Amino acid sequence: MPNDAKSQGGSNRLSKDNAAVLMVDHQTGLFQLVRDYIPVTEYKNNVLALSEIALQYKLPTILTTSAESGPNGPLLPEIRAKFPNAPFIPRPGEVNAWDNKEFVKAVKDTGRKKLIIAGIVTDVCVAFPVISALTEGFEVYVIVDASGTFNTAARDAALNRMQAAGAILISWFALACELQRDWRDHGEVLAALLKEHLPEYANLATSHSAASK
Structure with missing residues (x-):
């Protein structure tokens, strides 16, 4: 889907009625890898802000983790507590969450065509499902400050790659304001x-x- 003003405007604007949130691999171990722009404590605040936006605006929310029994660790407990009834897919091995059939089914079951995605790490756990979703006709919004990776070079390359594929880059603050209207x-x-x-x-x-x- 083209990343242009037409796809984001008019009756097609991002809203609490047409979007779903995908929180990918916000795991306790992976948090230690986030070093691209702010301290991990500030990054955690951004992630929790995104989760609170999803909760307050009643957006369908899907949670997933990757090999959480290993060093990646479990999903951040605060996120799991906010969404006790949300679909939670602990992937046993798939690097790209879109390769997990249960995850993709949960996304499609929301009936929403606009996907709001954030996760760790930006260049893999976020970029891979973003590009996969775009190829299937979804419109994807990447929450840049609730996603993180090893360094600024990796972050910039990932954001450029996703934007070139058609993703829309946005902050959690802008997302909240756009949903509020x-x-x-x-x-x-x-x-x-x-x-x-x-x-x-x-x-x-x-x-x-x-x-x-």
């Missing part, structure tokens, strides 16, 4: 999410509150 529609949900996961916004809100007294 209007502050008048229960905007307190978005405000609470931003206060928890974006310190700069929390400071802004505190300053506004103090000035309004």
